[in-house]
Amino acid sequence: MRGWWRVTGICLALAAASGRAQETERSAAEPIPVDVQATRLEFDQERNLVLAIGDAVVTHGRDRLTADYLEYNTVTHDIMARGNVVLVRGGQIWRGQTARYNVRTRLSDVEGDSTLYIDPLHIRAGSSQQISPTTYVLRDVTLTTCAGDDPEYHIRARRATLVREDYLRAEHVTFHLGGVPVFYVPRYTDNFGRETGIDVVPGYSSRLGAFLLASTSYRISRGLRGTTHLDYRTKRGLGTGQDLFWHDDVENRWRGRFRAYYADDQRPIRNDREAEVREGLVDSDRYRLSFAHTHAVDPRTTLYANLTYLSDPFFLEDFFRNEFRRGAQPENRVHLVRQGDVYTLGLLASFRLNDFYGNVNRLPELLFEVPQLPVGETGFYYRTENSLAWLERVFPKGDARSDYDAVRGDSRHRLEYPTRQFGFLSVVPRAGYRGTYYSRTLRQVEREETVPVTDDDGAPVLDPDTGAPLTETVMRTEIEEGSGDVRHLHELGVEMSFQAFRMLRHDQTRLGQGLRHIAEPYLDYTYVPTPNLRPADLPQFDGVDRLDRRNDVRLGMRHYLQTRVVQPTPAQRRRDEALEAYRVGDEDAGMLMLDPERARPEIPEGEVAPGYVRDLVRMDVFTTYRLSPEPGQEDFSDLFFRVQTRLSERLRWDFDGAFDMYESEVSEFNTQLHALADNATRLGLEYRYRRDQRDLLGAELDLIPLARWSLLSRFRYNVDTSDLEEQEYIIRRQTDCIGVGLGFRETRDDWRVYVQLWLQARPQSMVKVGR
DSSP states (O other), X not given: OOEEEEEXXXXXXXXXXXXXXXXXXXXXXXXXXXXXXXXXXXXXXXXXXXXXXXXXEEEETTEEEEEEEEEEETTTOEEEEEEEEEEEXXXXXXXXXXXXXXXXXXXXXXXXXXXXXXXXXXXXXXXXXXXXXXXXXXXEEEEESOOSSSOSEEEEEEEEEEETTTEEEEEEEEEEETTEEEEEEEEEEEOTTSSOEEEEEEEEETXXXXXXXXXXXXEEETTEEEEEEEEXXXXXXXXXXXXXXXXXXXXXXXXXXXXXEEEEOSOSOOSHHHHHHHTTTOOSEEEXXXXXXXXXXXXXEEEEEEXXXXXXXXXXXXXXXXXXXXXXXXXXXXXXXXXXXXXXXXXEEEOOSOTTSOEEEEEEEEEEEEEEEEOTTSSOEEEEEXXXXXXXEEOOTTOSSOOEEEEEEEEEEEEEOOEEETTTEEEEEEEEEEEEEESOEEEXXXXXXXXXXXXXXXXXXXXXXXXXXXXXXXXXXXXXXXXXXXXEEEEEEEEEEOOEEEEEEEEEOSSXXXXXXXXXXXXXXXXXXXXXXXXXXXXXXXXXXXXXXXXXXXXXXXXXXXXXXXXXXHHHHHHHHHHHHHHTTOTTOOGGGTOHHHHSOOOOTTOOOOEEEEEEEEEEEEEEEESSOOTTOOSBOOEEEEEEEEEEXXXXXXXXXXXXTTTTEEEEEEEEEEEEOTTOOEEEEEEEEETTTEEEEEXXXXXXXXXXXXXXXXXXXXXXXXXXXEEEEEEEEEOSSEEEEEEEEEETTEEEEEEEEEESSOTTSSEEEOO
């Protein structure tokens, strides 16, 4: 039977009896509860030592020390442990043969070879010394995320300092792959996957040549980290960059980034085709500066800033293609937003930094919006949207068009009155007004002009009698700048709809509890009389300036297929957690395992189990009938459809499009399918079609990514031209410790081969080859 001893005031009393009253008084004033257990326990009163022999365990708070043998001094609170020593404190697990530990100061020294585990890092040290409650000094250190005595990779350092449980700084560091040293760095810092890392990307590209893209990430201070890039491409030359990332690590109120990159491009123009487009816009000095910041000034006010300056319009396409695909032209804006209880107030500045881009500058634009708001007890609802801005339309440098600007003030107001008629029909009449002020308008002026008469070949026609060139008078329309004016738009409308439903099933299915179909026919009539200023009379900046008269009705039908997802009760969750803990052998599963009655889920009679209604399918089909079509317009618009399906958490299928009822053909169709299997295999399909513009098919398959061997493939195919625009394949091999991938990617103007290497425990940090 294991002996046990609770060393608290009892041991201190024994110490007092031995004649050390002063130490006892001090210790009694600050009692330290310590629990000592062992196969055999002895107490040496002369030395104030508790001797724990065989399977010794000392527990102090959350700290736990085990050893074959240990001595605990009840006065100094020092512990000396020998044989299979294991010290567990917080997220650390120390292992060694000899160790010293002080309960009061929580300082420890592990003599000789020792190991430390801080998830996910395994650390082996020749010696370790704790110099403060949060700092260890380690010598002859080996670090790896691989378990076992023969890691697939490791890092060696002469000396390392461990601060708390989240930061390590090493000196004279050598990286080893297998038993082979790969490279050396004089200093290395690691905060266990959160802010540090080395990224190396070797490969070959037909456009860039052989390349090596290298970067190192590091922490500068709390809330500030950096990444330094050094890249080389045999066909393009050297490139270097510096990134800074910052955040508020106390209240998380602000975060941002700064990126700078410079490339000494030895071949900015590769061929004659590029020369026609790039000549005069690109030289060898190519760069990008980018700044982004988000700041919560207070709980209701947020500042957003995003600025990018480029050396030329082709920089992103050449060096950062993934970024280029998300947006060919970076947006520069600063936006301050204030969110009130019933309003949103914003101040926006949007502007162009590079003159080779076109843009609508807003310098600045003041925005004020009130969402739908009840008007007292009248049953009416009011909403308004307002803006005041100086707008400037600027065209790219060299464009023949001239820039123009105007001050525009726009104010939109709408009043709605929701009602229910006959107990089922929703009728919502509305009335609105939109007034828009322009500091300048456009005026069409017709002028007579005398021009020579020419034949079909463009030669002048002569008078047969006099031989003089014949002339004729024509009327030409010119656009002149007009004075400021206000455009008035009045709107009347009504929306009507009702819902009908049918229960298809009442029992439990794999999708949920029951199955219900809801059909909702609707119509939405809008009448806007001809405004005093038409779009041709206004400078064009955005959609506000294109608003015009309307007299149409939207006719549509919405469909919903719904089920009820029942959520487990708290008792059910506790039972499931306890059963799972019991299944995996966790002895600390809790009292639930000892009291089956408490674990039994019960729902009081008449109470509905908690849950929510989930839309399995949502469909909207509609068209617009124009009561007063414009010249060239048909009476009916296309027939539009939008469908979303969520039959399970692992299957998502959406599609939308339009059908031309006059030509009897699809004018637009887009669909996306995402599926996830039990073995983590992921399939994505995408198809985008627009008549006479695009016909693209894309797919991505991530096949058994958690298996030892896996495959990731992507492609994009142009159906119209039968052209495979892009394809990519990555074969991956994974062990318990590291993963290796070999990839091939081909686009219309480039192909490349690259290698990936990542750590299973920390895929985003330390050594990673491939992006």
